[in-house]
Amino acid sequence: MDKVRWGIIGCGNVTEVKSGPALQKVEGSELAAVMRRDAHLAEDYAKRHGVAKWYDNAEALVHDPDVDAIYVATPPAFHHEYALMAARAGKPVYVEKPMAKNHQECLDMIAACEEAGVPLFVAYYRRGLPKFVEIKRLLDSGVIGDVRFVQTTYLQQAKDNLGEELPWRLQPELSGGGLFVDLASHTLDILDYLLGPIGEVQGFAKNQAQRHQVEDIVTATYAFESGVMGTGIWSFNTYTHLDKNEIVGSLGKMTFSTFSGDLRIEGLDGLIEEKDIPNPAHVQQPLITKVVEELRGLGKSPSTGVTAARTNRVMDGLLKDFYHMT
Incomplete structure (x- = not known):
């Protein structure tokens, strides 16, 4: 694709400087729509960042024909749900870190994206710094x-x-x-x-x-x-x-x-x-550049669902007795 048009689910603090502006500044990338459950906050973000569309419903954003790829910037509890939603819609997804609440959710997300034939990236942006x-x-x-x-x-x-x-x-x-x-x-x-x-x-x-x-x-x-x-x-x-x-x-x-x-x-x-x-002014910009390049067929991202899931597996191993994980 010539240009990747992004939609953000959960445009909170992490998107204000670290990532949101980078989606607009990277070559071949555009921030087309944002979503928050609070409609007033979604509208405010869109107006402040020059984004054309805003939603208070994730399904509506995911199925917007003017949105090519989804950035999930919510707390980890919602990454699994929204990644699967994007995969079902046939859209690539870039998920905030940590990838999910646990390793099993990560595996589900990887499987869903593989089945849908869409790439899955995770915002471990230090890999690009x-x-x-x-x-x-x-x-x-x-x-x-x-x-x-x-x-x-x-x-x-x-x-x-x-x-x-x-x-x-x-x-x-x-x-x-x-x-x-x-x-x-x-x-x-x-x-x-x-x-x-x-x-x-x-x-x-x-x-x-x-x-x-x-x-x-x-x-x-x-x-x-x-x-x-x-x-x-x-x-x-x-x-x-x-x-x-x-x-x-x-x-x-x-x-x-x-x-x-x-x-x-x-x-x-x-x-x-x-x-x-x-670090650069927008700390996620180097990684987002790599993600956009991969989506445009020009390169590869160093952070994927597969690499990120390994970190969740390690953390599960360290926390399993504290949280009584099976």
């Missing part, structure tokens, strides 16, 4: 030798004044878990991109602070299919903030955060390079 493209290039070049293991530490201070109604990210019926699911999914997915799929996984999840009903600390040990080993800890009730990944190889190591631009490379003789690689 310049920083992580550069890290992958450096790893593949052998700058730190053969990768041996990776360690992740993510610490976050507890947030006070959550309000009478908890944010949806702390409601497992909407998010699939707590902040671990929302934030650690980025790290687990980018490690999959950099080091290949994770095979075996073991871990523990607890609610230490008892401030809500979801996990607030998770520890993990995993073995990548490549033979690389990994460990991680994510704690959301500590005294400070820390976002650190270390990939250690036979000749050196890389240290970088998941959410900032920093990158440090050390070798046998000390520091090799240290730099900051900033």
Whole structure:
């Protein structure tokens, strides 16, 4: 197709800067319609962003003949329903991360899109960011030798004044878990991109602070299919903030955060390079560019339903005892 005309289901905060404008700015892409259950909010978004059509009904947007592809930007609880709806309509779908509430929903979504013959993409946009493209290039070049293991530490201070109604990210019926699911999914997915799929996984999840009903600390040990080993800890009730990944190889190591631009490379003789690689103004734009190129027959997206489902499988493995998953 010459131009991909998008429809957004759920035009909330994530679409204001991160993704919505990118759908309009990428070559061969256009934002044709938006939908929110609150008609006034849908209309307001459409007017502020110069979008021609708005809806308060997802079915109406999906079946609009002027919409070629669907972007599902709702909380994870609704990704499965809307992805299947788009597939039945024969339209490609781009789903926010995490892909769904659990791995089984991901498999259902993949099967539905395969049966309908439409592609399925997931908004793990770090796979398109310049920083992580550069890290992958450096790893593949052998700058730190053969990768041996990776360690992740993510610490976050507890947030006070959550309000009478908890944010949806702390409601497992909407998010699939707590902040671990929302934030650690980025790290687990980018490690999959950099080091290949994770095979075996073991871990523990607890609610230490008892401030809500979801996990607030998770520890993990995993073995990548490549033979690389990994460990991680994510704690959301500590005294400070820390976002650190270390990939250690036979000749050196890389240290970088998941959410900032920093990158440090050390070798046998000390520091090799240290730099900051900033994100673009619309952080999803590089990945959306790849998605649009694939839909136009000009390239391939590095983030698909198949790659994203692997991250849900890992998170299910780490949270299964906490949520009593079967």
